[in-house]
Amino acid sequence: MIKKKRKLHWSENVVLGELTTFKIGGPTRYYFRAETEEDLIEALRQAREGDLPVFILGSGSNILVSDQGYPGAVIQLANRFFRFSGQEMEVGAGVALNWLVTEAARLGVGGLECETAVPGTVGGAVYGNAGTPDHHIGQLVKEVYFINRKSLEPGCYSAKQCQFDYRQSVFKEDQDKVITSIVLTGQPEKREVIWERMHDLARRKAASQPRFYPSAGCVFKNPPGHSAGALIDQAGLKGHRIGQAQISEQHANFIINLGRAKSRDVLALIDLIKEQVNKQFKVELVEEIIILPE
Ligand SMILES: Cc1cc2nc3c(=O)[nH]c(=O)nc-3n(C[C@H](O)[C@H](O)[C@H](O)COP(=O)(O)OP(=O)(O)OC[C@H]3O[C@@H](n4cnc5c(N)ncnc54)[C@H](O)[C@@H]3O)c2cc1C
Known part of the structure; x- marks a missing residue:
């Protein structure tokens, strides 16, 4: 209570x-x-x-x-302060990532284009090191400020201490830390060049990802040397449906909510995918999405 x-x-x-x-x-x-x-x-x-x-x-x-x-x-x-100084951006963890990407482009600060069309907050992006398979937000991070849940004391990590890896950071391992703000460093770039890269990525995503049904993005991480979506597709699971949850026809690593999907429907699809991909290709898929309660 x-x-x-x-x-x-x-x-x-x-x-x-x-x-x-x-x-x-x-x-x-x-x-x-x-x-x-x-x-x-x-x-x-x-x-x-x-x-x-x-x-x-x-x-x-x-x-x-x-x-x-x-x-x-x-x-x-939802702490949404921001400060831009040259190529450096200091932002509250609750700032919308899409806003930051657009604002950086407007100011001629390059590097954040890999976050184009990634929904969420900057804090959430740092937690999961969001981005494309090759580029991620961790590559721009200079410092991350946080509050320790137990002691309620503030702390700060350098980029190295954040241990960024593919969809991975120290914050996923150490659940004690709540990210409160982030300092990112971009590089000077012509606005038109940044816009072009953003438009190109947005076009590719619009063509390959289901945008009209609710989802949580890619369900699984890409296993080393493989594309999770391609494995699910080759396992013959594209379009498979349980209740109102469906493996997207457009991108097999997305599960979409057709309207009134239940969490148990999605979890059943996740189990099915893991079982079939393991059986057919001897590859263990690992969830990228966070399941709550954890
Ligand atoms: C259509 C669609 C497309 C997507 N495309 C991409 C993509 O291209 N690349 C990609 O990487 N992801 C993608 N995603 C997934 C998602 O957008 C990212 O993972 C995003 O960074 C999550 O941020 P969030 O603020 O929504 O976090 P949430 O979903 O709210 O939380 C995710 C996790 O982060 C933790 N967290 C959030 N904020 C903090 C904080 N301040 N401190 C500590 N922990 C925190 C939460 O506890 C939770 O464990 C996509 C999702 C959708 C729906």
Whole structure:
């Protein structure tokens, strides 16, 4: 039970499906939207005093929430400050990645084009090292500031300490840290060149990804030397449907919600894909999406 000492506006029984791009999932017991670091710290403190598990939500574009919802406190990070200085960008973790990509292009700061059409917040992107197979946000990161959930003390990691790898960072390993802000460094570039790269990537994504049905992006990481989508396609699973969840006909690494898909439908498709790909190609697929409760 949360004891509301300092006044924070906690909501109860908020349906998480509404806060995700998949549009799937039941309610969280408590929900709070933190617009400042101070509010985040206070919310973490109140959840800890209430002995509640905490899940940090960015903009919900990489998660599958259980039909039963979440029996704890979901804190959505919406701290949206930003500072540009030359090629350096300091942004709150709650800043929308798409906004940052466009703003950097407008200012002639190159490097973030690989994040074109990636939904979500900058904090979420750093957590999962989002990007294309070859380029990712970690390549631009200079420093990441965070709050430790247990001690509620602030900290900072250099890019090296973040241990970025393909869809991987130290923050995925160490769930104690909530990313609060990020310093990124781009390189000077002509605006037209940046726009052209962005348009090219946006065109390719529009042609290859299902954009008209709710999804959480790619479900699986690409295993070393393989494309997860190609393996699922070769396993003959494209278009396979369980309930209202379907393996996309357009991109086999996307599962789409045809309307009223349940989390259990998606999980059944995930199990089927893993089993068939392992059976047919002896390859273990690993989820890229985060399944909640973890
Ligand atoms: C149509 C579509 C296309 C996509 N294309 C791509 C793509 O091209 N490349 C790519 O990499 N991804 C892609 N994705 C996946 C998704 O957009 C990214 O993973 C994105 O970075 C997730 O950010 P988010 O803010 O939505 O995080 P959420 O989905 O809200 O959270 C994801 C994880 O990050 C954690 N997290 C979020 N914020 C913080 C924080 N401040 N501190 C600590 N932990 C945090 C959450 O706890 C959770 O575990 C796509 C998704 C969709 C729906």
